[in-house]
Amino acid sequence: MPDAVIVGAGVVGAACAYYASRAGLTVTVVDRGPVAAGTTGAGEGNLLVSDKEAGPELDLALLSTRLWRELAGTLPPETEYERKGGLVVATDGAALTALRAFAEGQTKAGVEAYEIPADGLGDLEPHLAPGLAGAFHYPEDAQVQPAMAAAQLLRAARADVRLGQEVTAVLTDRGGAVRGVRTSHGDLHAPAVVNATGTWGKALARLAGVHLPVLPRRGFVLVTEPLPPRLVRHKVYAADYIAGVASGSAGLRSSAVVEGTPAGTVLIGATRERVGFDRTLSTEALRRLAARAVDLFPVLAGVRAIRAYHGFRPYLPDHLPAIGPDPRVPGLYHACGHEGAGIGLAPATGLLVAAALCDDPPPLDPEPFRPDRFDDTEGAAS
Amino acid sequence: MTADLAVVGAGPAGLTAAATAARLGLDVTLLDAAQRPGGQLYRHPAGGPVPRPVRRLVRRLDRVTHLPHHHVWTVVRDGDTWLLHAVAGPDEAPAAVRARAVLLATGAYERQLPFPGWTLPGVVGAGGAQAMLKGGLALPGTGAPPAGTGPGAGGRIVVAGSGPLLLAVATTLAAAGARVPVLVEASGPAAYARHAAALARNPAKLFQGALYGGALLHRTTRLLTRHAVTAAHGTTRLEAVTVTRLDPDWRPVPGTGRRVPCDALAVGHGLVPQLELATGLGCATRRTPDGTPAVEVDAEQRTSVPGLWAAGETCGVGGAELASAEGEIAALSVAGRRPPAAAARRRARLRAFADALAAAHRPGPGWTDWLDGATEVCRCEEVTAARIRAAVTDLGARDARSVKLLTRAGMGWCQGRTCGPAVARLAGRDPAPDRRPLSCPVPLSQLAQPPGAEK
Ligand SMILES: Cc1cc2nc3c(=O)[nH]c(=O)nc-3n(C[C@H](O)[C@H](O)[C@H](O)COP(=O)(O)OP(=O)(O)OC[C@H]3O[C@@H](n4cnc5c(N)ncnc54)[C@H](O)[C@@H]3O)c2cc1C
Numbered sequence: 001m002p003d004a005v006i007v008g009a010g011v012v013g014a015a016c017a018y019y020a021s022r023a024g025l026t027v028t029v030v031d032r033g034p035v036a037a038g039t040t041g042a043g044e045g046n047l048l049v050s051d052k053e054a055g056p057e058l059d060l061a062l063l064s065t066r067l068w069r070e071l072a073g074t075l076p077p078e079t080e081y082e083r084k085g086g087l088v089v090a091t092d093g094a095a096l097t098a099l100r101a102f103a104e105g106q107t108k109a110g111v112e113a114y115e116i117p118a119d120g121l122g123d124l125e126p127h128l129a130p131g132l133a134g135a136f137h138y139p140e141d142a143q144v145q146p147a148m149a150a151a152q153l154l155r156a157a158r159a160d161v162r163l164g165q166e167v168t169a170v171l172t173d174r175g176g177a178v179r180g181v182r183t184s185h186g187d188l189h190a191p192a193v194v195n196a197t198g199t200w201g202k203a204l205a206r207l208a209g210v211h212l213p214v215l216p217r218r219g220f221v222l223v224t225e226p227l228p229p230r231l232v233r234h235k236v237y238a239a240d241y242i243a244g245v246a247s248g249s250a251g252l253r254s255s256a257v258v259e260g261t262p263a264g265t266v267l268i269g270a271t272r273e274r275v276g277f278d279r280t281l282s283t284e285a286l287r288r289l290a291a292r293a294v295d296l297f298p299v300l301a302g303v304r305a306i307r308a309y310h311g312f313r314p315y316l317p318d319h320l321p322a323i324g325p326d327p328r329v330p331g332l333y334h335a336c337g338h339e340g341a342g343i344g345l346a347p348a349t350g351l352l353v354a355a356a357l358c359d360d361p362p363p364l365d366p367e368p369f370r371p372d373r374f375d376d377t378e379g380a381a382s
Numbered sequence: 383m384t385a386d387l388a389v390v391g392a393g394p395a396g397l398t399a400a401a402t403a404a405r406l407g408l409d410v411t412l413l414d415a416a417q418r419p420g421g422q423l424y425r426h427p428a429g430g431p432v433p434r435p436v437r438r439l440v441r442r443l444d445r446v447t448h449l450p451h452h453h454v455w456t457v458v459r460d461g462d463t464w465l466l467h468a469v470a471g472p473d474e475a476p477a478a479v480r481a482r483a484v485l486l487a488t489g490a491y492e493r494q495l496p497f498p499g500w501t502l503p504g505v506v507g508a509g510g511a512q513a514m515l516k517g518g519l520a521l522p523g524t525g526a527p528p529a530g531t532g533p534g535a536g537g538r539i540v541v542a543g544s545g546p547l548l549l550a551v552a553t554t555l556a557a558a559g560a561r562v563p564v565l566v567e568a569s570g571p572a573a574y575a576r577h578a579a580a581l582a583r584n585p586a587k588l589f590q591g592a593l594y595g596g597a598l599l600h601r602t603t604r605l606l607t608r609h610a611v612t613a614a615h616g617t618t619r620l621e622a623v624t625v626t627r628l629d630p631d632w633r634p635v636p637g638t639g640r641r642v643p644c645d646a647l648a649v650g651h652g653l654v655p656q657l658e659l660a661t662g663l664g665c666a667t668r669r670t671p672d673g674t675p676a677v678e679v680d681a682e683q684r685t686s687v688p689g690l691w692a693a694g695e696t697c698g699v700g701g702a703e704l705a706s707a708e709g710e711i712a713a714l715s716v717a718g719r720r721p722p723a724a725a726a727r728r729r730a731r732l733r734a735f736a737d738a739l740a741a742a743h744r745p746g747p748g749w750t751d752w753l754d755g756a757t758e759v760c761r762c763e764e765v766t767a768a769r770i771r772a773a774v775t776d777l778g779a780r781d782a783r784s785v786k787l788l789t790r791a792g793m794g795w796c797q798g799r800t801c802g803p804a805v806a807r808l809a810g811r812d813p814a815p816d817r818r819p820l821s822c823p824v825p826l827s828q829l830a831q832p833p834g835a836e837k
């Protein structure tokens with residue numbers, strides 16, 4: 001019998017498996033699809049500190065930044081970890097003033113951020129549009145290839161991985177404590193179950209009889225044809241992105257993080273909107289992405305997009321993930337709801353979950369991520 | 383301006399549908415990516431003579447707004463109408479069409495199964511070779527045509543793969559002056575007997591006929607069934623191929639390979655429906671008997687999405703006659719008329735025959751045995767069979783999408799159109815319905831400012 005069953009083979013489940021097994025636990029990972037079948041396979045691989053304001057999420061991101069750097073030395077190069085740095089640009093004086101205050105808070109929390117005056121932008125990004133007010137450079141912003149990162153973390157965890165098996169029930173004993181899961185391929189017994197099902201976290205929580213209000217928040221990404229190397233050198237985005245991330249509104253929010261990839265394609269993403277699991281193409285979303293990208297890099301106007309894709313971010317109402325034991329059901333742990341930052345936040349999440357499974361002291365204060373912090377109203381028992 | 387009907391695709395299905403709908407009084411707009419109407423079968427060079435069947439159909443298009451060279455990259459719902467966005471002309475100009483109903487008649491494209499050496503110059507798709515000849519181009523590998531001869535003159539061209547299209551290709555090549563020493567078909571007559579009453583009455587004879595009818599070929603071309611080209615050889619270009627016997631699962635039989643010298647190889651393993659506009663709109667699909675997904679339609683060619691019809695090979699490969707029959711039924715249905723019973727019967731008979739052929743030519747799972755680890759499966763991103771297999775065995779990929787995420791196979795210029803079916807098979811699956819939200823490359827400037835079509 002393993003020490004824990006982890007449900008979900010996305011990047012978060014993989015990181016939980018990795019740190020749990022590093023802590024000496026044996027784990028089984030179950031997913032109804034292949035590796036990275038969920039949002040991990042539909043995300044970009046930004047590991048950002050730049051877009052997070054001082055607070056619990058930034059603390060989690062800073063810990064993750066350190067852990068990703070460590071992991072880059074352990075995982076094979078196909079993981080494509082690269083610390084390329086972020087450049088957040090302000091289009092006008094007001095945006096620059098706001099960005100300055102934002103960056104000041106971040107710096108106090110331990111982030112490296114440097115103001116770049118308007119006339120210094122060309123050195124960092126020669127193709128940026130003229131007339132921008134200035135920018136902040138965040139050298140710690142990095143990236144990985146998300147699906148590969150999940151696959152390599154799982155491999156390094158040496159976990160027992162069961163793919164193509166759907167969890168259909170959470171098994172509990174008479175006292176209400178978790179004793180495993182039922183899958184499409186039979187029962188798996190374990191004293192602990194970790195809910196790492198991302199956007200489907202609400203449904204899994206419901207199988208365990210608890211309410212966790214994870215909602216899907218759709219995002220589109222545009223991919224261009226391959227372009228000459230180093231056309232775009234950093235992760236470049238406009239300061240209004242930060243407002244989009246923190247917004248709770250259901251309407252379409254867009255921002256365009258523009259970045260080059262080793263394959264030469266440029267990624268432009270992503271939009272944010274709450275429309276349930278609607279898979280149809282939104283030309284409005286693509287319009288905004290393309291327009292923002294061309295605003296930042298006018299050379300892109302003549303470039304063609306060869307692909308667009310979308311995914312559904314796991315979204316919790318206060319924009320913080322649910323991480324750790326669920327006091328309502330002994331043996332149930334959550335690691336989901338990371339919204340647009342799950343790739344970045346995966347290692348710190350895994351470390352927190354592993355510590356909780358082992359009853360070790362947590363690496364940072366887990367209180368803001370308590371899974372039972374939401375209203376328990378919505379049909380918990382159903 | 384809102385059209386009553388927008389038809390995407392000007393092959394036999396779309397042309398027939400557009401003409402029929404216009405005759406019934408509908409205001410029809412017909413869009414096609416190609417410069418000339420006719421689709422895959424009636425492809426012809428600009429400026430050259432128009433094939434007779436196309437002439438007949440085009441004559442009936444006088445009341446149709448025909449927009450050639452318009453590649454529809456997406457169709458979206460806008461209130462109670464549809465908006466079709468297209469990239470138009472050589473300048474890739476933006477265009478949009480608004481319509482109350484849409485008919486998808488986007489046809490099919492050729493299925494390629496890779497083998498060692500298939501990326502050598504001189505190896506071409508069978509349908510592609512056919513299309514090039516019809517388009518007035520010389521075949522790669524045969525050089526420029528000598529004066530007074532056809533475009534394929536003089537060269538030795540092996541035709542290989544599976545499916546009834548191979549015969550048409552061999553005949554066209556021979557007519558153009560090429561020598562076709564051998565036609566290599568992976569399936570065998572037993573497959574015809576096994577699969578369907580529609581084919582079974584005299585399977586061996588039918589099989590011969592289907593593959594080998596032309597008198598032109600009889601004298602000069604050997605027909606080898608249950609064989610495949612399992613390797614292509616050459617240093618800078620194709621010089622020879624290895625032809626190997628297959629077992630019923632298409633596994634190469636060891637020790638049976640022999641070398642056939644040639645100047646070119648035309649190879650294809652049937653066609654697969656072009657689905658992305660339909661899947662983008664959420665249309666339900668079915669799996670055809672050869673394992674590929676196709677748009678699911680009812681007896682009136684309605685898809686599962688109200689206001690959307692589909693006809694022709696996007697609903698399953700079946701030839702031009704079936705495509706036309708479906709186009710006509712669809713047009714009647716859009717106009718609110720019940721298709722006559724005779725048309726429905728004809729469609730059912732042709733579809734049953736097509737499905738039986740599809741079953742008989744379904745690629746056997748053993749074809750993956752003719753790959754070696756170094757064979758490039760995805761040519762755009764240069765991903766080898768070994769890397770794809772490693773993604774499956776070591777990294778947890780289980781379908782084409784997860785292979786793509788872990789290897790980049792299918793992420794390049796062709797967006798998996800060439801390698802998709804092969805990659806799915808290497809992951810142990812039948813291919814899933816294609817998802818390509820952009821059905822062709824679109825300039826960012828155009829995405830940023832899509833033209834709004836007036837109501
Ligand atoms: C367009 C877009 C861009 C993004 N860009 C970034 C970025 O740049 N940086 C960043 O950090 N984040 C980004 N994100 C967010 C990031 O992708 C997610 O936060 C992250 O992938 C979540 O990972 P996960 O492991 O929690 O969930 P998932 O990857 O969704 O994994 C959950 C898994 O659970 C499985 N599952 C669900 N229910 C069951 C069940 N009952 N039984 C068995 N298995 C089940 C699913 O099959 C799935 O594989 C982006 C997201 C989108 C949509």
Ligand SMILES: Cc1cc2nc3c(=O)[nH]c(=O)nc-3n(C[C@H](O)[C@H](O)[C@H](O)COP(=O)(O)OP(=O)(O)OC[C@H]3O[C@@H](n4cnc5c(N)ncnc54)[C@H](O)[C@@H]3O)c2cc1C
Nearest residue numbers: 391393394395415421422423454488489509694695701702
């Ligand atoms: C390469 C090839 C060669 C063939 N050769 C032969 C042969 O020699 N003999 C034979 O009997 N059969 C042949 N076939 C089969 C034959 O073409 C079909 O049976 C027949 O054409 C099907 O008609 P259709 O109308 O369904 O589709 P098609 O004739 O394929 O027409 C579909 C049309 O849709 C257009 N289209 C697709 N997507 C879009 C889009 N997004 N926007 C705008 N336009 C779009 C295409 O440009 C095309 O013109 C061949 C098929 C292929 C693919």
